[in-house]
Amino acid sequence: MTALPPGPPALELRDLGKHFGGREVVAGVSLSVPAGELYALLGPNGAGKTTTLRMISGLTRPDRGEVLIYGFNMQRQAREAKQRLAYLPDDPLLYGKLTPPEYLEFVAGLWGIDAARAAPRAEELLHWLNLWPHRTERVEGFSRGMKQKLALAGALVHEPRLMLLDEPLTGLDAAAARQVKDALRAFVEGGGAVVLTTHILEVAERLSDRIGIIAAGRLVAEGTPAELLARTGTTSLEDAFLHLTGLEATPAGPLQEVR
Numbered sequence: 001m002t003a004l005p006p007g008p009p010a011l012e013l014r015d016l017g018k019h020f021g022g023r024e025v026v027a028g029v030s031l032s033v034p035a036g037e038l039y040a041l042l043g044p045n046g047a048g049k050t051t052t053l054r055m056i057s058g059l060t061r062p063d064r065g066e067v068l069i070y071g072f073n074m075q076r077q078a079r080e081a082k083q084r085l086a087y088l089p090d091d092p093l094l095y096g097k098l099t100p101p102e103y104l105e106f107v108a109g110l111w112g113i114d115a116a117r118a119a120p121r122a123e124e125l126l127h128w129l130n131l132w133p134h135r136t137e138r139v140e141g142f143s144r145g146m147k148q149k150l151a152l153a154g155a156l157v158h159e160p161r162l163m164l165l166d167e168p169l170t171g172l173d174a175a176a177a178r179q180v181k182d183a184l185r186a187f188v189e190g191g192g193a194v195v196l197t198t199h200i201l202e203v204a205e206r207l208s209d210r211i212g213i214i215a216a217g218r219l220v221a222e223g224t225p226a227e228l229l230a231r232t233g234t235t236s237l238e239d240a241f242l243h244l245t246g247l248e249a250t251p252a253g254p255l256q257e258v259r
């Protein structure tokens, strides 16, 4: 039997670049994420992670390079590309006066999904993220974790195949973080792909299949957590990260002098 040819990657970036005010904040990033993979983008503050996610999602126009979503070009085939992706910013916009089903049905309407399909989809997502018991409550009374889960449900309403998430676990307690992590793993195990940014190295190490390290707008290293350790000769991802981003602490810094 002949094996089927593999489909295009979920995400492909080719030499993506962006300037702000004459400063290059993303400086030629190329990478490829296949379907079924969870890829974490790690980098220090201001490295260009959010700008990269915004360019992938079509919210920020790149100065150069290309974004391909399952083979569809974000600039030339924006409709096909956007249909396959979901972007969850670090501070998603929710409507406080709505209940969770109302919010999800509103989002479904934006995607042109009719009410007969939207209602069962909303119910399925709310059960999956354990928000169904809160279905009659207004979103304005929700905790941060509940809001984050609802935003995740909203991002999944139109059944995307690539999810982009900016710091999805920041500020969540252990139980909510676990639910979001389980939901993301289930999404990739179902054949979708996830690209997320995080500052929590332990999350990147445990959750992701591969990690890309970005510093000053460049992808300086990429690989599985084990590959990054082997490459840097370090024993923890924190040491590998500090080594690869050039942020290794100097032994006698000013903090030591103050003590």
Ligand SMILES: Nc1ncnc2c1ncn2[C@@H]1O[C@H](COP(=O)(O)OP(=O)(O)OP(=O)(O)O)[C@@H](O)[C@H]1O
Pocket: 020, 021, 025, 043, 044, 045, 046, 047, 048, 049, 050, 051, 052
């Ligand atoms: N709209 C904008 N106008 C001008 N400069 C911007 C704009 N957006 C981002 N920048 C700058 O681009 C650089 C990269 O920002 P970006 O938000 O992509 O970094 P990041 O890696 O996501 O950082 P963090 O981890 O702190 O969220 C920063 O110096 C930021 O100030």
